[in-house]
Amino acid sequence: MSCSPLCRALALVLFLAFAAPPAGAQGTYPNRPIEVVVAFAPGGGADVTARLLGAYAAKKWNQAVNVVNLPGASGITGTLRALTARPDGYTLLLEPHATASMLFAVESDVPFKMDGKTPIALVTLDPVIYTVKADSPWKSLKDVAEAARANPRAFRYGVAGVAGVAAFSVSQFLFSAGVPIADTSRVLFTGGAPAVTALAGGHVDFAGQQWSESAGLIQGGKIRGVAVVHPSRLPGFPDIPTAQEAGFPDLNVVGWQGLSGPKGLPAPVVAQWVRLIEDASRDPAFIEQAIRINKVLAYRGPDAFWAFQNEELAKYLPLATKMGIRK
Amino acid sequence: METLGHLGHGFGQALTPQNLLFALFGSVLGTLVGVLPGIGPTSGIAILLPLTSFLPPAPAIIMLAAIYYGAMYGGSTTAILVNIPGEVASVVTSLDGYQMAQQGRAGPALAIAAISSFVAGTLGLLGLTFFAPLLAEGALRIGPPEYFGLVVLAFSVVVSLSGPSLLKGLSAAALGAFVALVGLDPMSGVRRFTFGTTTLLGGIDFIAVIIGLFAITEVLVGVEKSAPAVALARLGKLMPSGAELRACVGTMLRATGIGFGLGLLPGCTPGAISFIAYDVERRVSRTPERFGRGAIEGVAAPEGANNATTSAGFVPLFALGVPATPALAVLLSGLMIYGLQPGPLLFEKQPQFVWTVIASMYIGNVMLLVLNLPLVGLWARLCHVPYAVLAPLILIFSVLGAFSVRNSLTDVGMALAFGVVGYLMIKTGYPTAPLVLALILTPMLESSVRQSLDMAHGSAMIFVTRPIAVTLLAAGLALTAWTLVSRRRRIPHVV
Amino acid sequence: MRRPALEIGVALVALGAVSVVESWRLRDGWLGARLMPLVIGLALVGLGAAHLAAPPPPAPPSPDRAAPGRAALMLALVVFYVAALPWAGFLPATAVFALIVVRWLGAYSWPATLAVTVAIAGASHVIFLRWLGMPLPAGPLGL
Numbered sequence: 001m002s003c004s005p006l007c008r009a010l011a012l013v014l015f016l017a018f019a020a021p022p023a024g025a026q027g028t029y030p031n032r033p034i035e036v037v038v039a040f041a042p043g044g045g046a047d048v049t050a051r052l053l054g055a056y057a058a059k060k061w062n063q064a065v066n067v068v069n070l071p072g073a074s075g076i077t078g079t080l081r082a083l084t085a086r087p088d089g090y091t092l093l094l095e096p097h098a099t100a101s102m103l104f105a106v107e108s109d110v111p112f113k114m115d116g117k118t119p120i121a122l123v124t125l126d127p128v129i130y131t132v133k134a135d136s137p138w139k140s141l142k143d144v145a146e147a148a149r150a151n152p153r154a155f156r157y158g159v160a161g162v163a164g165v166a167a168f169s170v171s172q173f174l175f176s177a178g179v180p181i182a183d184t185s186r187v188l189f190t191g192g193a194p195a196v197t198a199l200a201g202g203h204v205d206f207a208g209q210q211w212s213e214s215a216g217l218i219q220g221g222k223i224r225g226v227a228v229v230h231p232s233r234l235p236g237f238p239d240i241p242t243a244q245e246a247g248f249p250d251l252n253v254v255g256w257q258g259l260s261g262p263k264g265l266p267a268p269v270v271a272q273w274v275r276l277i278e279d280a281s282r283d284p285a286f287i288e289q290a291i292r293i294n295k296v297l298a299y300r301g302p303d304a305f306w307a308f309q310n311e312e313l314a315k316y317l318p319l320a321t322k323m324g325i326r327k
Numbered sequence: 328m329e330t331l332g333h334l335g336h337g338f339g340q341a342l343t344p345q346n347l348l349f350a351l352f353g354s355v356l357g358t359l360v361g362v363l364p365g366i367g368p369t370s371g372i373a374i375l376l377p378l379t380s381f382l383p384p385a386p387a388i389i390m391l392a393a394i395y396y397g398a399m400y401g402g403s404t405t406a407i408l409v410n411i412p413g414e415v416a417s418v419v420t421s422l423d424g425y426q427m428a429q430q431g432r433a434g435p436a437l438a439i440a441a442i443s444s445f446v447a448g449t450l451g452l453l454g455l456t457f458f459a460p461l462l463a464e465g466a467l468r469i470g471p472p473e474y475f476g477l478v479v480l481a482f483s484v485v486v487s488l489s490g491p492s493l494l495k496g497l498s499a500a501a502l503g504a505f506v507a508l509v510g511l512d513p514m515s516g517v518r519r520f521t522f523g524t525t526t527l528l529g530g531i532d533f534i535a536v537i538i539g540l541f542a543i544t545e546v547l548v549g550v551e552k553s554a555p556a557v558a559l560a561r562l563g564k565l566m567p568s569g570a571e572l573r574a575c576v577g578t579m580l581r582a583t584g585i586g587f588g589l590g591l592l593p594g595c596t597p598g599a600i601s602f603i604a605y606d607v608e609r610r611v612s613r614t615p616e617r618f619g620r621g622a623i624e625g626v627a628a629p630e631g632a633n634n635a636t637t638s639a640g641f642v643p644l645f646a647l648g649v650p651a652t653p654a655l656a657v658l659l660s661g662l663m664i665y666g667l668q669p670g671p672l673l674f675e676k677q678p679q680f681v682w683t684v685i686a687s688m689y690i691g692n693v694m695l696l697v698l699n700l701p702l703v704g705l706w707a708r709l710c711h712v713p714y715a716v717l718a719p720l721i722l723i724f725s726v727l728g729a730f731s732v733r734n735s736l737t738d739v740g741m742a743l744a745f746g747v748v749g750y751l752m753i754k755t756g757y758p759t760a761p762l763v764l765a766l767i768l769t770p771m772l773e774s775s776v777r778q779s780l781d782m783a784h785g786s787a788m789i790f791v792t793r794p795i796a797v798t799l800l801a802a803g804l805a806l807t808a809w810t811l812v813s814r815r816r817r818i819p820h821v822v
Numbered sequence: 823m824r825r826p827a828l829e830i831g832v833a834l835v836a837l838g839a840v841s842v843v844e845s846w847r848l849r850d851g852w853l854g855a856r857l858m859p860l861v862i863g864l865a866l867v868g869l870g871a872a873h874l875a876a877p878p879p880p881a882p883p884s885p886d887r888a889a890p891g892r893a894a895l896m897l898a899l900v901v902f903y904v905a906a907l908p909w910a911g912f913l914p915a916t917a918v919f920a921l922i923v924v925r926w927l928g929a930y931s932w933p934a935t936l937a938v939t940v941a942i943a944g945a946s947h948v949i950f951l952r953w954l955g956m957p958l959p960a961g962p963l964g965l
Contacts, residue, residue: 042373043656051376051660069373072529072733073511081734111525153784162515187471187781188514190774193656197593197649203470203782216648219668222467293663363949492878498834498869504862505841517855520844543900547893550927715928716938719920722900723942726907727950739904743897750893755826756881773858780853 029089029269033064036259037085037093039078041071045212048293049124049257050094056280057273067094074161075099076111083112087262089269093117096257097165101312105320106163107327114313118265119258119305121277124295126210126255127230128169129240131223133202141227141246144206145177152183158195158204160213162188163325166195168316169208169229169253171323176250181323199223210255212294229254235291252315256298258305274301334456337682341690346386350687353390354694357397362405363728367414367534368398368654370731376661384665385680389687391661395654396448396691399597399637400699403440403630404706408433409721411542415533416597416633418763419605421541423618423625430621434565434703439575439623440630441699447583447631448692451638454587455645456685460674463646466591471778472789474594476799478772481599481764483807484606486814488760490619493814496761499752503765506531513770514777526737533766535729535738539745540759542725546718547750565704567623575627578608582631590639593651597636598767602760604632638688645673645681826880831873838866899923912951917943 036054038047047069054065070078079099085091104114130141138144148155159166174181187204189195192213199207200222207214207223211234217223218237225240229251233242243251259273280286281299290297300308320326340346360371371394382390402413407424420440427436454462469477482500489496509520510530521527567575585604589595608628609618618625640651648668650656667673673681729742752759783789791797841863845856852860903919910918920942925935 041653041656042369043650043653043658043660047657048660048663067373068734069370070734072735073525074516076525077529077733077735156782161513185781185784187778189778190513193649194594197467197643197647198470198778200647201467201470203778216668220647222647292668293660494869494872494876494878497865498830498873501834501862501865501869502837504858505837505866508841508858508862512850512855515850515855517848517850519848519855519859520840547896550892550896551889713928715924715926715930716942718896718927719923720942722903722923723916723920723946726900726904727946731950736904736908743900743904746900747897754881755830756879769858769862777854777857785853 029272030061030063032090033066034089035066035068035091037068037070037078037082037091039070039072039075039082039093039095039099042067042069045126045210045255045295046094046096046257048212049295052286052289052293052295053094053123053259053277053280056283056286057276060276060279075103080111083117083262085262087118087264087266089261089265092120092259092261092273094123094257095260097255097312100258101309102163102165102168102316104313105316106325109327114309116263117260118263118270119260119302119309120265120270120273121302122256122258122298122300122305122308123277123281124257124290125230125298126212126257126295127228127234128165128208128251128253128255129211129214129218129225129229129234129237130169130173130206130208130227130243131196131199131214131218131225132206133199134222134224136205136224138226140241141173141243141248144226145173145179148174148177148179148184148206152180153185155179155206156185156187156204157206157208158187158189158198159207160189160192160195160209163320165210165253165255166192166208167323167325168319169251170206172251172253172319173208173248175322176248196223208253211296215294227251230296234296256308257295258300270302330457333678333682334686336679337684337686338689340385340679340683341389341687346389346683346687347690349382349386349390350393350691350694351698353393354397354400354691354698356390357394357399358401358404358695358698359397360394361398361401361403361413361417363401363413363724367402368395369652369657371395371398372654372657372661376657385683388662388665388667388684389691391658392684392688393691393694395658396634396637396688397695398654399633400441400444400695403444403626403633404437407436407440407626408706409542409717410545411721411725412537415537415767416601416629416636418537418541418598418760419601419629420626422605422760423620423622426619426621427623427626432621432623433706435567435571435623436626437703437706438566438700439571439627441696441703442572443575443579443582443627443631444634445692445696446579447586448634448638449689450580450583451587451590451635452685452689452692455638455641459642459646462591462642466593466643467647468795469592470793471775471782472793472796473799474592474771474775475779475790476796476803477589477592477595478768478775479800479803480806481603481768481803482772483803483810484602485761485764486807486810487606487609488602488758488764490758492756493811495757499757499759500761500765503762504769506536506762507766507769508773514774529733529735529737531741532729532732532738534732535741536745536766537763538725538729539742539747540749540763542721543742543746544749544753544759546721547746548753549714550718571623575624577611578624578627579631581607581611582628583635586632586635587639590636590651591642593643593649594771595651596767596771597633597652599764599771600636601629601632602764602767604628634692641685641688827873827877831870831877834866834870834873836870838863838868838870841866895926896923913943913947916946 036050038050040046050067054067058065070081075098082091082093103110132138138147157170159170161167192209195207196209196214196217198204200217218225227243227246228234228240229243277299281297287297372391375394402417403420406412406417406421407428410421410425412418412421424436485500509527511528512519582604586600589600605625605628608624609615640655643649643651644655644659650659667680726739729739732738749759779789841859845859845863848856850856903915906915917939921939924938
């Protein structure tokens with residue numbers, strides 16, 4: 001063989017090395033790309049919020065913000081990796097309700113502690129909408145409660161996961177409506193989309209998934225919302241009464257997404273993100289985009305966010321025990 | 328017809344030089360992504376989504392859709408050339424495709440894959456164009472009991488693929504089914520077969536298994552041959568003969584039908600569908616013994632089914648806002664950020680947007696055909712790369728591919744383990760296809776059975792009281808019985 | 823290879839037993855998470871028993887002269903590569919692996935081997951690290 005393979009190889013490597021993207025400037029945070037870890041597969045609730053926020057931050061700070069998906073083990077794997085990373089502000093965690101308070105309400109041996117993080121801010125809420133099939137005879141949440149009490153065995157409801165948002169939301173509703181849960185037919189699905197799709201096809205009669213999971217089919221007229229768990233009616237759904245209006249003021253299960261980092265994150269980094277998220281929640285364009293991905297912007301600063309998580313835990317712990325899912 | 332008018336308008340938009348460029352770019356990226364083992368359309372779209380945030384909506388979506396299609400095309404190239412399926416859906420392609428490559432017919436194999444993909448993808452898009460809302464409505468009627476019937480039907484393919492010994496085939500399938508159970512149960516969250524550790528909590532990833540069973544096994548087997556530079560395939564003609572093409576016409580149409588029909592059902596994975604399409608081809612063929620040994624229909628069928636499935640996946644996406652696969656879920660989130668509101672009202676409220684996207688998908692299909700056919704020669708020349716260079720490349724890419732799925736070295740370890748398993752299976756004559764099929768089908772089987780029983784509060788009567796479910800079940804059982812009987816006739820001395 | 827049906831049969835029965843035991847151990851409904859492990863476990867036990875009772879025919883002998891030692895060596899090399907990844911870092915481990923394998927399989931001269939190694943390692947680095955941005959382990963050299 002002549003020199004050509006060697007020359008070609010060297011030329012290739014040199015060319016590729018120079019084709020590399022330029023490094024960032026030195027000095028202020030951030031001076032290199034930031035990674036926001038999402039402990040779930042792309043396309044889910046946390047992922048979408050992460051991408052929205054990431055794009056906003058990237059534009060404001062002129063630095064890449066990459067969303068890294070580390071799915072597995074109900075979010076435990078990714079969360080663990082993010083929380084044990086170096087606390088320099090370049091690895092953050094976009095955590096949803098599932099891996100924060102709900103997880104601790106259900107599992108007793110989680111490989112990380114609830115306070116093993118630096119909470120930065122609550123970003124979005126994904127309210128629960130109780131739904132029935134579009135042509136269902138039940139017109140209100142009270143109708144549903146009555147039907148379930150009358151014939152629990154024939155009452156089929158679909159939930160995504162035994163300890164997911166829907167499991168909590170529907171169980172809370174059934175408890176407060178006085179329905180004997182043990183006699184009902186609970187159908188487990190592997191995700192929100194299959195659950196609402198089954199509802200649309202009439203294979204189950206009731207669901208309590210989040211706004212982002214239910215919106216498509218509601219707008220398409222295949223399923224109908226009978227109540228939304230939120231202080232006010234949702235934009236775009238003026239016909240869905242709030243849980244309070246529907247006669248069930250105690251229902252308070254809600255999905256949410258917030259930003260946190262490993263423990264010991266430097267205060268200036270936290271402050272910078274807090275300012276950004278606060279600004280974003282007042283930016284009309286950002287609000288508009290959030291509504292498009294079916295999220296409610298609900299900014300809370302670090303202390304309020306932490307308090308919120310503790311409130312959530314206090315809410316879900318007894319519920320989980322009552323549901324019999326506390327391990 | 329109003330629809331054609333909208334479509335024409337859509338083409339007008341999609342055929343601008345700028346949008347064409349993005350379609351091209353997306354197709355190339357998608358193909359590259361599909362070729363690399365372990366990095367499928369889901370990660371591809373997820374990684375490239377941020378790039379599109381700097382673009383206006385239409386070009387961004389055009390690019391993303393092109394990536395999705397491209398990834399489907401790309402996966403088949405390595406499946407044929409080096410027996411490494413780029414993603415799950417290409418596994419079936421390698422059964423006959425690789426055999427063809429070894430017989431020096433890599434060119435025709437790659438070409439028919441491209442042609443079949445184009446035909447099926449385009450026909451599928453026609454279905455999407457004219458029948459989307461109707462089809463979506465029909466797809467909703469398929470619930471857990473019907474899925475169960477479908478899965479039973481698909482399991483009959485296991486019997487088909489078992490080769491001379493049914494016992495070996497079933498054992499491989501049982502092993503695949505077992506592997507699928509490891510990890511957290513997706514429905515109840517219970518930990519199964521984790522033995523108290525956290526490593527297996529995430530389960531055994533499909534892609535890692537496929538990388539091991541195909542790529543790594545292939546290298547382990549290949550290395551045994553003593554010649555220092557083993558050419559993988561001699562290069563013969565580049566295009567299939569006229570007779571071969573004619574023979575494949577029926578195949579492509581059948582594959583389109585199966586791929587599109589089953590692809591409409593959210594939850595029916597492309598992998599399972601391509602197995603079914605392959606099996607159907609075998610059954611209708613007058614010379615089924617060619618399958619598994621380089622039958623060109625054995626490449627045309629899964630490839631066509633794949634692309635028809637890809638087109639079909641957009642039906643529930645646009646019409647109901649329900650993504651059929653994880654890749655589509657990411658695509659959906661991208662679409663929504665750009666203001667697309669999926670649902671039956673989509674076609675009424677945002678016709679320009681939708682039709683531009685659909686038009687660009689037609690163009691993407693054409694573009695991929697145009698890209699891939701001339702490249703057949705280039706790809707086939709890959710076979711001339713000495714094995715001494717190809718083998719380490721394959722292994723490195725396999726290791727990195729397995730790692731990339733969940734950024735975890737555990738998955739790489741799994742891939743290696745399955746590399747050994749695959750090697751042992753080949754040495755002892757156990758077929759690997761049933762293992763993969765069972766791995767794909769078992770989660771579907773489990774969820775459909777449990778959900779059906781939950782719906783009926785524990786009563787198994789639900790399977791016989793729903794018409795569609797009963798039909799599918801009966802068909803599945805009948806098909807299995809027929810396969811068993813015809814095996815007896817063909818191979819009288821073995822069970 | 824001698825008839826492996828016996829070992830395979832025993833292995834299947836053992837695996838099946840593990841599955842059934844796990845099914846017993848789980849805390850969920852019999853129609854819930856326990857169902858499939860039980861069913862698959864019983865199937866595995868049955869298939870394993872069938873192996874012992876009526877062993878399937880052995881595999882047809884392979885046409886080429888096989889050398890399992892080479893396969894074992896290749897496996898060992900890959901295992902070493904994977905083990906080295908976390909502490910040596912991506913680029914060094916890949917380069918060393920490529921070097922050894924190319925030299926072993928190709929028996930090229932050293933300059934050619936080095937050239938190929940650089941190309942392989944370089945290409946992997948660019949594709950996986952630069953273009954795809956994968957969080958690959960960084961070794962002591964930060965590569």
